[in-house]
Amino acid sequence: MNTVILLVCTGLGLGALYFLVASGLSLIFGLMDVLNFAHGALLSVGAYGTWWAGTQVGMGFWWAVGFGTAVGTVAAVLLELLLIRPLYQRPRDQILATVGVGLAIPALLMGVWGADARPFPQPAALAGTVRMLGAIVPVNRFVLIGAAGLVLLGLRLFLGRTRYGLVVRAGVEDRAMVTALGIDVRRAFTLVFALGGAVAALGGALSGLYFGSVHPGQGTSLLIFAFVVVVMGGMGSVTGAAVASVAVGLVQQFANYYTAAGLGDLSVVVLLAVLLLVRPHRGLTGRLA
Amino acid sequence: MPRTGESFAESSTGRRRALRWWPIALLILLLVAPYSALPIPGVLDGPLGSPGSLQLIALCLVYGALASGYDLLLGRTGLLSFGHALYFATGLYVTDLAMLELRLPFAAAALCGVAGSALLALLLGSVSLRVTGIGFSMVTLAFAQAGSILVQRNPAGLTGGEEGRAAPADRLPSALVGIENTPNLYWIALAYLVLTITVIHWAARSPVGRVWTGIRENERRVEVLGLRPYGFKLLAFVLASGLAGAGGVVYLLLTGGATPQAASSDTTLSLLVMVVLGGSGSRWGPLLGGVLYTWASHRLGDLANSTAVADLPAVLRVPLSQPLFLLGSLFVAVVYLLPGGLAGLPARLRGRVRRVARSLTDAAADARTRT
Numbered sequence: 331m332n333t334v335i336l337l338v339c340t341g342l343g344l345g346a347l348y349f350l351v352a353s354g355l356s357l358i359f360g361l362m363d364v365l366n367f368a369h370g371a372l373l374s375v376g377a378y379g380t381w382w383a384g385t386q387v388g389m390g391f392w393w394a395v396g397f398g399t400a401v402g403t404v405a406a407v408l409l410e411l412l413l414i415r416p417l418y419q420r421p422r423d424q425i426l427a428t429v430g431v432g433l434a435i436p437a438l439l440m441g442v443w444g445a446d447a448r449p450f451p452q453p454a455a456l457a458g459t460v461r462m463l464g465a466i467v468p469v470n471r472f473v474l475i476g477a478a479g480l481v482l483l484g485l486r487l488f489l490g491r492t493r494y495g496l497v498v499r500a501g502v503e504d505r506a507m508v509t510a511l512g513i514d515v516r517r518a519f520t521l522v523f524a525l526g527g528a529v530a531a532l533g534g535a536l537s538g539l540y541f542g543s544v545h546p547g548q549g550t551s552l553l554i555f556a557f558v559v560v561v562m563g564g565m566g567s568v569t570g571a572a573v574a575s576v577a578v579g580l581v582q583q584f585a586n587y588y589t590a591a592g593l594g595d596l597s598v599v600v601l602l603a604v605l606l607l608v609r610p611h612r613g614l615t616g617r618l619a
Numbered sequence: 620m621p622r623t624g625e626s627f628a629e630s631s632t633g634r635r636r637a638l639r640w641w642p643i644a645l646l647i648l649l650l651v652a653p654y655s656a657l658p659i660p661g662v663l664d665g666p667l668g669s670p671g672s673l674q675l676i677a678l679c680l681v682y683g684a685l686a687s688g689y690d691l692l693l694g695r696t697g698l699l700s701f702g703h704a705l706y707f708a709t710g711l712y713v714t715d716l717a718m719l720e721l722r723l724p725f726a727a728a729a730l731c732g733v734a735g736s737a738l739l740a741l742l743l744g745s746v747s748l749r750v751t752g753i754g755f756s757m758v759t760l761a762f763a764q765a766g767s768i769l770v771q772r773n774p775a776g777l778t779g780g781e782e783g784r785a786a787p788a789d790r791l792p793s794a795l796v797g798i799e800n801t802p803n804l805y806w807i808a809l810a811y812l813v814l815t816i817t818v819i820h821w822a823a824r825s826p827v828g829r830v831w832t833g834i835r836e837n838e839r840r841v842e843v844l845g846l847r848p849y850g851f852k853l854l855a856f857v858l859a860s861g862l863a864g865a866g867g868v869v870y871l872l873l874t875g876g877a878t879p880q881a882a883s884s885d886t887t888l889s890l891l892v893m894v895v896l897g898g899s900g901s902r903w904g905p906l907l908g909g910v911l912y913t914w915a916s917h918r919l920g921d922l923a924n925s926t927a928v929a930d931l932p933a934v935l936r937v938p939l940s941q942p943l944f945l946l947g948s949l950f951v952a953v954v955y956l957l958p959g960g961l962a963g964l965p966a967r968l969r970g971r972v973r974r975v976a977r978s979l980t981d982a983a984a985d986a987r988t989r990t
Contacts, residue, residue: 365753413951422699425753426895426954429888434947441937441944554764554884557757565754590772599765603746606758 335465337583343471345579346478347540350533351556352563352571353485354526360502360566361515361522363421368409368428369530370553371435376402376531377450377544378439384451391453395535399528406527410520418516432550440546447545450538470539477536478575481529485568488525498522502566555582558602577601649809652676653802662914670801674873675917677801677808679910681869684808684815686893686909688862691819693891694900695828696855697835699756701887702763705743706736706860708770708882710867715877716777718790725791729868736864737857744856748849751838760884767882783878786871795872804872811869815862816906822858831855835900889916892950898962907961916942 351373358366380398383389389397409431417424456473459466489495497518500508509515530549537552538544559578563570578598586594653673656666663672685707692698714732717723723731747758773780788796794803822828830851833841838848871877880886889912897908919942922928928939938944953960959967 359753363753365756413955416955420958423954423958425699426891427951429891430947430950430954432947433885433888433892433950434944437941437943437947438938441941550884554760558761561750561754561757561761595768596765599761602758602761606746606749 331463332465333587335463336467337587338580339462339465339467339471339475341580341583342576343474343540343579344583345575345577346474347533347537347552348555348559348578349478349572349575350481350529350536351552352559352575353481353568354522354529355553355556356560356563356566356568356571357485357498357502357522358526359560361498361505362414362424362519363505364414364424364428365557366428366526367425367553368431368435369526369556370549370551371432372402372406372409372527372530372549373534373537373552374436374439374544374546374549375405376534377538377548378443378534379531380535381448381450381538381544385448391451391456394451395532398535399531402531402534403524403528406523406530407520409527410523414519414523415516432553436546436550443546445546447543450541450543452539452542456539470536474536474540477532478572481532482568482572485525485529489568494518494521555598558598562602562605646809646813649676649680650806653805668802670798673801673805675914677805677873678917679913680805680808680812681866681873682890682893682913683906683909684812685863685866686890686897686905686912687812687819688815688859688866689890690894690899690905691822691855691859691862693894694905695819695823695835696831696852697838698852698855699753700759700856701756701884701891702743702747702759702761702766703859703863703890704882704884704886705759705763705766706740706863707867707870707886708766708877709736709739710864711871711877711881712770712778712867713864714868714871715784715786718787719784720777722790725795728790729865732868732871733861733864736867737861740857740860741853744853744860748852748856760887763882763884763887767879767884770879770882778877778879781879783876785876791872807872808869811865812906814865818858818862820902827851827854892946894960895950896953896960898960901960901962904960904962911961912946916946919945 351369355366355369358364358369376398378398379401380394383397384391384394387394409428413427413431414424417427452470456470459468460472461467487495489499497508497513497515498521500513501515501518505515533552534544534549537548541548555578559571559574562578563572563574578601581601582594582598584594585597589597653668655668657668658666663675665671667673685703689700689703692700692703710732712732713735714725714728717728717731718725721728743759743762747755747762750758770778771780778784794800795807823831830841830846830848833844834848834851841848841851867881870881890909893908893912894905895908896912897906898904923940923942928936931939957964957967
């Protein structure tokens with residue numbers, strides 16, 4: 331029983347991480363039809379920003395997380411303005427440009443700080459464990475789950491209650507129609523990119539907490555599971571991404587524990603294949619937010 | 620007196636007829652390259668026929684062929700697969716393992732490798748093609764990632780994990796082992812390239828190839844014509860993957876072993892970069908892109924380790940010492956500045972020259988009417 335509780339908490343923590351990467355990815359894809367291969371790089375930027383502010387500058391942990399998130403947001407806005415927007419009429423080239431950025435940024439990080447994993451600053455309050463129903467669970471799992479919950483709530487409020495959220499939701503449904511109504515969808519693009527970048531960078535900062543270290547390829551390896559989550563959740567749907575993240579995180583943890591290590595990663599892909607065979611066009615929800 | 624359109628067209632068809640033979644001429648040059656001791660400073664380290672140079676050229680040819688095969692999906696059928704490395708790695712690993720574990724002779728093992736790639740592609744392709752567009756890209760990526768993880772986890776000690784496994788020298792024909800036999804490996808790589816190009820061009824000109832083009836342009840319209848795109852797409856997927864598997868076999872011979880890097884998503888992304896760099900959907904573009912990319916990534920490694928770079932200030936040294944940074948940036952630049960890739964460059968230049976010429980004649984005519 332204790333093991334099950336620990337696995338659930340860890341799986342939810344991992345799922346929270348996936349959600350932080352996948353929600354921005356899903357929104358960007360839903361609105362712009364851009365599969366952002368640089369999203370993992372934004373995560374790495376956030377992770378290294380936090381690490382740098384926390385260990386090299388000596389900021390407090392939460393300030394460092396704020397700094398890393400800000401750096402990731404700025405990077406995302408620059409990416410959208412400088413590379414995505416000029417290719418507005420060429421959706422496939424937009425994807426290819428993000429592939430290039432996704433190769434270049436981790437390489438740059440590697441050049442500056444080396445290929446080895448860097449130990450991540452853990453504040454004392456988050457380094458410990460708590461007893462929960464007899465199981466000993468690391469505190470940082472709850473931080474991740476809490477952060478993902480807040481992000482989900484925030485995104486839903488933003489999408490559901492604000493004018494910009496309305497534009498974004500309408501844009502995901504039918505971009506041409508929104509443009510025809512005289513609304514500047516491009517401003518919504520930049521906004522969604524900034525939001526996605528911020529959430530990915532936050533995910534990067536918290537992934538350092540989860541894994542205890544950061545390395546340049548971390549973003550890219552998380553990105554691939556985020557892709558799985560986005561497909562499973564129904565592309566463009568934030569709630570779908572949340573449900574799929576939890577499913578993927580739990581399946582991975584349980585399969586890794588109860589079968590051979592590594593089979594968890596494979597079982598996620600099998601899950602995806604089964605879902606595609608059963609519901610090829612809609613994913614889990616097939617609806618937006 | 621301006622040249623009449625007729626004589627201009629005549630001289631240009633004559634030139635075109637002569638130009639049609641350049642692939643044959645190039646092929647003959649490539650065939651005799653091992654006999655040549657021509658030094659090409661800056662491009663190759665040693666003379667042309669030296670084992671080191673032949674090895675590098677052979678790698679360039681293999682990647683040129685792999686990129687051309689990948690473009691069967693991307694440029695000709697419009698399928699953006701992010702999992703092509705999986706089929707390349709399947710050919711590589713299955714061939715190696717069939718020799719190591721089943722003690723099969725090389726030829727039989729190579730057949731297993733190619734067949735394994737095609738079968739896996741049939742299985743996974745039939746699942747991933749159930750989603751279209753970007754969903755397909757993500758699903759292929761997920762499958763390829765699963766393959767990559769599987770290879771790295773070293774199940775039952777088969778794949779050798781991070782280390783990979785060396786090809787057994789005693790199972791290979793003796794003409795394919797050892798540095799003095801590099802020319803033979805080079806010729807095999809060349810043969811693989813010729814095979815790939817022939818198959819692709821033949822397939823693209825066949826009726827099936829026309830359906831592929833139709834799917835690329837507008838899948839809905841193909842459906843309206845009463846054809847099911849699914850089967851045609853699956854055929855392209857299996858064919859491209861089988862060719863990639865054969866590439867894995869040649870790669871195994873060239874590098875003497877199977878390593879997990881072959882299965883990584885970086886390999887697929889490199890193929891994508893090659894195709895876009897050279898010009899997706901064009902006849903020779905992917906080949907050119909593959910050759911240039913492979914050559915550049917080897918030379919960039921040398922550049923990164925050179926003293927000229929080491930002496931630079933850190934702001935320049937750090938980015939320059941990362942080949943992937945340079946290639947990634949180059950890729951963005953090509954996508955942004957050179958749509959159509961290198962293969963599209965002549966047409967773009969011609970278009971620009973024509974525009975300038977037209978504006979000049981317009982200006983001249985304008986000036987004449989005024990006087």
